Amino acid sequence: xxxxxxxxxxxxxxxxxxxxxxxxxxxxxxxxxxxxxxxxxxxxxxxxxxxxxxxxxxxxxxxxxxxxxxxxxxxxxxxxxxxxxxxxxxxxxxxxxxxxxxxxxxxxxxxxxxxxxxxxxxxxxxxxxxxxxxxxxxxxxxxxxxxxxxxxxxxxxxxxxxxxxxxxxxxxxxxxxxxxxxxxxx
Numbered sequence: 001x002x003x004x005x006x007x008x009x010x011x012x013x014x015x016x017x018x019x020x021x022x023x024x025x026x027x028x029x030x031x032x033x034x035x036x037x038x039x040x041x042x043x044x045x046x047x048x049x050x051x052x053x054x055x056x057x058x059x060x061x062x063x064x065x066x067x068x069x070x071x072x073x074x075x076x077x078x079x080x081x082x083x084x085x086x087x088x089x090x091x092x093x094x095x096x097x098x099x100x101x102x103x104x105x106x107x108x109x110x111x112x113x114x115x116x117x118x119x120x121x122x123x124x125x126x127x128x129x130x131x132x133x134x135x136x137x138x139x140x141x142x143x144x145x146x147x148x149x150x151x152x153x154x155x156x157x158x159x160x161x162x163x164x165x166x167x168x169x170x171x172x173x174x175x176x177x178x179x180x181x182x183x184x185x186x
């Protein structure tokens with residue numbers, strides 16, 4: 001490895017280990033050397049494939065280094081612009097929510113729920129009207145009128161007796177202002 005400050009390659013067999021404790025050994029090519037060659041390949045074709053594999057692995061490593069450098073540069077630019085990771089998260093969430101809202105599944109679900117809400121509202125309105133009608137019918141029934149008359153009669157007796165009272169105290173015994181005294185000894 002070049003320096004201790006270089007990013008750790010998470011695809012390396014040495015990930016998480018310090019650079020000076022182990023050297024990078026391409027595990028894939030070592031495993032390929034031990035694996036038997038595919039049947040039907042000549043030694044020249046096998047060597048050519050191994051050479052091409054080594055080149056592709058080298059290109060992959062180079063691309064990882066370039067990507068890491070680009071990501072560092074992107075982070076520096078964001079820092080200079082004052083963009084925080086939270087801003088990026090907000091932007092990603094907004095874009096995701098917008099994508100959900102324009103999806104056909106969301107539109108169909110929204111339409112279905114809207115129709116269900118309208119039908120539920122109409123049903124509840126009908127139930128409320130039916131209950132009001134039943135209460136009206138009940139109030140006009142002979143039994144309720146008889147009950148209402150009796151309650152009215154009792155109310156008028158109670159209210160009438162209060163109005164006729166002159167002393168302000170309503171004693172059920174009619175004795176006057178003084179409450180009855182209990183002379184029982186204990």
